[in-house]
Amino acid sequence: MQVPMSKYLTNQKGTLKKLIGILSRDFKYASVLGTDVKGKEYEVRKTGTSITDSLWNERGFVVRVFNGYNYSEYSFNELSEDTLDLLVDKIKEKAEDDIKNLKSAGINISNYPVIEEEKLTMSHYKEVEILPEEKTAEYRIKKMTEIMNEALSYSDLLVDFNVRYEECHISKIFISQNKDLEQSYIWSQGNILALVRRDNNTKYYYDGVAGLKGVELLDELRAKAKVVVENAEKLLDAKRITPGEYDVICSPEIAGLIAHEAFGHGVEMDMFVKNRAKAVEYIGKYVASELVNMHDGAAAVESVSSYLFDDEGTIGTDTLIIENGILKTGISDLLSALRLGTKPTGNGKRESFERKAYARMTNTFFEAGNDKLGDMIASIKEGYLLDGTMSGMEDPKNWGIQCMILVAKEIKDGKLTGNIMSPVIMTGYVPDLLKSISMVSDKVEISALGACGKGYKEWVKVSDGGPYIKARARLG
């Protein structure tokens, strides 16, 4: 089924074009992004149920104008053709009065060139099997309750089994002097979490599925419940790892976390503008083993961050960041590209219409290699297979990496022993970690659960992934 465009945004197009027309009299560049994101989050647990609108929900606009030096923006969520003059006054207040006040207070203003755009009119509406409106809340809650009840029958140690399902219908329009773009798509995600307790020892394990899908995703979630309960039980016997350096195999999920934290954040080109990215010194140089090829892009793979255009009206692309171990280029928003004299890659993303656009990741992943997982495990005398993302943190300036990992499965003499360690923190110097990659499996898996922040804010939806990779890492 084709995902329909927001009727609200379609109806506002005329007013927005009029707004851009008025603004163009005073500003050399003016654009407006309109967003209408409608989603629901459902949660079922032993002690209760909840249905709320998704935290990603939004409906509003952000205007960007060239203020003579650089760019000013104004976000708002009330729009009427009758009050356009008041809106224009507000925008002028930000772009003219505020800039004048700041200058008179002795604050220097940076200089940017004016954005030049070619004429472009495009639209894109993705497909899903089942649209959200085709199924009732009752259908979802019933399915989720069945998954929970089935899981609760698997173990007496379960304190709770939590099932979450979220869907978001995203519609966006972008209007400027030369561009008229619109798009609509749906992503959904389901998470399950098993909480187990033995004596005073409490542990949990979780998994999920996500993608450019609709309600059909609930059926995929059910298949994972048993393994999640079994893994949670195993965690009750987990030990703490002895800190040290080990040969490790990273699951596709952990490989994705490494790609994301190591060279995803590290090549966001607004960091190049701020001189916060060590990567600038390494363009054209080896930063990883020759086995490593890494991509990011809205057009690189079909997942939750696959769109026609980004939040600055730039068409999404597929960027090859690392080719055979050599760092090729970064990913860029529009304004950073203007400052750097490079081409934007369609990576300008906002948390919502209320926030600034930054260079952000979309779908970030390592390419597949030729190895088999069995051979990779067999090649390790003493080490661990790492699985289950908890969190990660970037360090683009000094290339540190922090990955919080749920499980390290012990490998001895080429075999998994069944012993597990949890939780585990993997740290290290990014090039050391990536250059140590010695085997790469032959199948890529993409994970699209969760979200990515820039520092500790500006949350956006991303996906990441890769094949299994063998490397040497410091674990604690």
Next chain:
Amino acid sequence: MLGRIKNILSNIDGIDAWKIVEKTIESKELFFIKKELDMNRGKDVTNITLTIYKDFEEEGKKFRGSSTINIHPTMSDEEIANEIKDALYAAGFVKNEYYPLANPVNEIPQKLESRFNKDSMSNWITKLTQDIFIRDKYDNGWINSAELFLDKIKVRIVNSEGIDVSYDTYRGQLEFITNWKEGESEEVELYQDILFSDYDANLIPNAVDEMLKISKDKAVAKPTPKLNNIPVILSGEPVNTIFKYYYNKACGRLIYEHISTAKVGESIQGDDVKGDKINMILDPYLENSTFSAPYDEDGFLLKKVTVYEDGILKRYWSDLRHAYYLNIEPTGVIRNIVINGGKKTLEDLKKGAYLELKSFSDFQIDTITGDFAGEIRLGWYNNGNEIVPVTGGSISGNINEVHKEMYLSKELQKRNNFLGPVSIKMFNVNIAGVE
């Protein structure tokens, strides 16, 4: 807008109760690269959430279903009515035990004070900008970039039981990066994020100065050595993180959901505690906190409460719903945490060898299991003879294995919604050193 919504609600049958939370935000935002303004932004938005409640009975037991939706100011009456009807239908499948909503009380709350309401947002954003750069005067260190936000927020909470309360507050945020280049060593950076709701002339200059000074230490830091059986002292932000474990353990919702097993009257630190015992107060009016508020989002009037006294859990803190389920007095949701200092001074804590850690990539504690960990961005290793700045590697541990002997500094720090010890000294923490 609220009048429109209430009018639509009154024309739809079958709604047993409702609650509206409206937040109107005016903001000014400045983005700097070094000392140059790279972009300015502003916003005027109104965000409204509406919760619809539907009561029903099954086998003689009362249930209260609910569904929460966003109402956008640009929605037509027809759109709002359709959203409400959908939410009402959905609430019928949410089978939660019955609980009451907040009722009005005849008590005028303390007013939230902020100097920001004494002048225009334009003037304050200029003043705050000057505060950012006033201490940026070192030859080898500088502010790489900064993002400054000042939000003026009007909150109004209305429900079907007669609650109609409102308050104004401010949310200021400064995120900044400092760089330092010392001789031939690699240029380094550190990250800091501070939040505030009132103007404090020293807050930003002191935070910038401290970050520049410790950036200098990072520039000359050595790789963290492989260390065993050495006490770890956490200082600054990670201290705040540790206490989130105790805050969540006392949360009524988590008790009801059996996620926390903490019991009132018992020691949260176990028996035979050798170190300092935890004393925690939740204060809805903590000065200069972006979480200070006279009411929580149920419209429940908030008052200061003691949660832990000498390590003993005195009471759970809870919203109305879960307090009703647990048959306890509600406290409402208060997000400001005050922890008493310990018996030892910082000087006492730093006697002998130790590893002091202040900056991590992302220090975290799992409030369910008690596991904590973080990659070290900056610390200081005192080997008994000298103090050396260190970086790299990580620490990990479990709070349940360390809090029987944990020492809190007598000196206190204030970080937005946290007032508590500057440092905590712990033993039995794993250190994954680099060399």
